Amino acid sequence: MLKKFSFFFLFVFLVFALAQETVATLQVEKKGGIDYIDGIDLGKKLKMQIFWQSEADILQIGTSLWAWGNEWASIKDTSFLLQSPVQNKINSKRSFWLPFPSSLPVFERMLNKPLEYDSASAKIITIMPKEFKDKDIWSVNLDEKNNGEVLELKLLKPFIVEPLYAHPNYILRLNGASIDNPAFQDLAKKSALISRVIPIQDEQSAQLTLTLKDNCEKPELVKKDSGKTLQIVLRKKQPAIPKAELAPQAVNSAGKKTKTIVIDPGHGGKDPGAIGHNGLKEKEVVLSVGLKLKKNLEEKGFTVKLTRSNDEFVELAQRPKMANDWGGDLFISLHCDAVAGKERQQKTDGFKFYILRAGGSEEDKAIARRENQAIALESDKKGKNEISPADWIRLDNQLALYAEKSALLAGYLVEAFDGGSLKKLQTGAGQAGFFVLVGAYMPAVLAELGFITSPTDGAFLATEKGQNEIAERLTKAITSFAK
Numbered sequence: 194m195l196k197k198f199s200f201f202f203l204f205v206f207l208v209f210a211l212a213q214e215t216v217a218t219l220q221v222e223k224k225g226g227i228d229y230i231d232g233i234d235l236g237k238k239l240k241m242q243i244f245w246q247s248e249a250d251i252l253q254i255g256t257s258l259w260a261w262g263n264e265w266a267s268i269k270d271t272s273f274l275l276q277s278p279v280q281n282k283i284n285s286k287r288s289f290w291l292p293f294p295s296s297l298p299v300f301e302r303m304l305n306k307p308l309e310y311d312s313a314s315a316k317i318i319t320i321m322p323k324e325f326k327d328k329d330i331w332s333v334n335l336d337e338k339n340n341g342e343v344l345e346l347k348l349l350k351p352f353i354v355e356p357l358y359a360h361p362n363y364i365l366r367l368n369g370a371s372i373d374n375p376a377f378q379d380l381a382k383k384s385a386l387i388s389r390v391i392p393i394q395d396e397q398s399a400q401l402t403l404t405l406k407d408n409c410e411k412p413e414l415v416k417k418d419s420g421k422t423l424q425i426v427l428r429k430k431q432p433a434i435p436k437a438e439l440a441p442q443a444v445n446s447a448g449k450k451t452k453t454i455v456i457d458p459g460h461g462g463k464d465p466g467a468i469g470h471n472g473l474k475e476k477e478v479v480l481s482v483g484l485k486l487k488k489n490l491e492e493k494g495f496t497v498k499l500t501r502s503n504d505e506f507v508e509l510a511q512r513p514k515m516a517n518d519w520g521g522d523l524f525i526s527l528h529c530d531a532v533a534g535k536e537r538q539q540k541t542d543g544f545k546f547y548i549l550r551a552g553g554s555e556e557d558k559a560i561a562r563r564e565n566q567a568i569a570l571e572s573d574k575k576g577k578n579e580i581s582p583a584d585w586i587r588l589d590n591q592l593a594l595y596a597e598k599s600a601l602l603a604g605y606l607v608e609a610f611d612g613g614s615l616k617k618l619q620t621g622a623g624q625a626g627f628f629v630l631v632g633a634y635m636p637a638v639l640a641e642l643g644f645i646t647s648p649t650d651g652a653f654l655a656t657e658k659g660q661n662e663i664a665e666r667l668t669k670a671i672t673s674f675a676k
């Protein structure tokens with residue numbers, strides 16, 4: 194009798210469990226009639242990957258991206274409008290606070306099951322998740338991004354993985370695995386970067402061959418979950434920066450008027466920046482130009498903020514954060530270029546304006562690495578001076594929003610400097626991974642105002658006259674852009 198009885202309860206329990214399941218009990222703060230859920234806590238409870246990109250204040254939960262102050266969350270090729278921006282502080286508690294229930298569809302999409310949010314009990318409830326078949330590669334997912342794709346394979350257990358790249362083929366061998374997932378069949382159809390997918394099974398191993406299209410760069414393999422998740426990061430080759438179109442409607446079409454300009458004089462304090470052979474310090478030149486530019490722009494009626502107005506050290510990640518806090522509409526980081534070696538210093542000069550974008554030339558990347566070195570002076574950071582391919586994919590939210598306008602701004606700057614006292618370095622515009630531009634939610638440009646190591650540029654940059662001319666040309670470009 195007792196046995197029968199307990200079987201009955203087990204049966205009832207199972208039916209109930211199949212029908213409904215509490216996915217997570219949440220950390221909630223209420224403010225202004227909105228429920229805010231602690232995103233870090235939620236990600237952990239959902240057992241999702243959490244990655245806080247501290248330079249950009251972007252939190253990645255699973256495949257979704259969240260940024261402080263941003264009212265959009267993005268996943269795959271879809272953006273979700275939230276009922277309020279993501280907050281960094283609610284009721285004096287710091288975290289990534291996600292507004293609910295408007296954030297729920299993002300998690301629904303990631304977990305691939307319908308969810309409900311119950312405000313009274315602060316719980317997320319769902320029906321039972323779909324069973325997956327007992328196979329080694331149990332999930333194959335292709336995430337489309339603006340600047341590439343991520344092919345994610347979920348494995349039942351870690352396998353020894355051997356990637357091999359021989360253009361145009363990328364081959365992944367998984368020793369001891371089986372590869373019978375039907376999702377491989379139509380993968381190429383869904384992808385803009387893969388033309389063919391061939392899964393091959395032999396006795397010892399599984400082999401996946403991806404034939405890549407010409408517009409795909411060398412893939413990067415990222416292992417997660419102790420090797421149980423494999424991500425093949427496929428990055429699209431980026432087109433060259435377009436020339437500025439002078440049609441004013443192109444500037445105005447993106448909505449918000451340019452009112453607040455944030456000027457970021459590079460380096461400062463313990464970080465002198467580059468040093469010219471007459472002892473001229475980059476940090477001094479750019480501060481002086483920054484102060485002149487501020488004065489000019491204020492005369493034109495702009496609100497102008499400086500990330501530093503004296504000789505102090507400001508961390509790279511702080512600078513765009515300040516710009517966001519001020520509600521900036523345009524961010525310009527001022528720098529001077531430098532090269533080593535007497536002979537090169539004699540003949541290398543000119544200005545160049547950079548935007549944040551992957552796939553620049555080797556020279557552009559080298560300049561970004563030099564400017565990114567300041568991070569080594571920051572107490573808690575390691576010597577990382579480059580943005581990884583995987584980070585680029587994560588940045589696509591910001592890149593998609595502002596890349597075009599940043600390129601347009603760079604175009605106006607090149608035009609304003611053309612024919613001036615400084616020469617143009619190459620085309621005058623470039624692209625690379627400058628940390629100081631990461632996380633600025635506005636059009637952003639890094640200006641290399643000339644080579645401090647060049648005898649001609651160096652002399653010009655050192656003088657009042659030279660600095661005035663530079664400030665005037667910057668003013669002209671910014672005013673044209675803001676029209």
Ligand SMILES: [Zn+2]
Nearest residue numbers: 459466528529
């Ligand atoms: Zn610099």
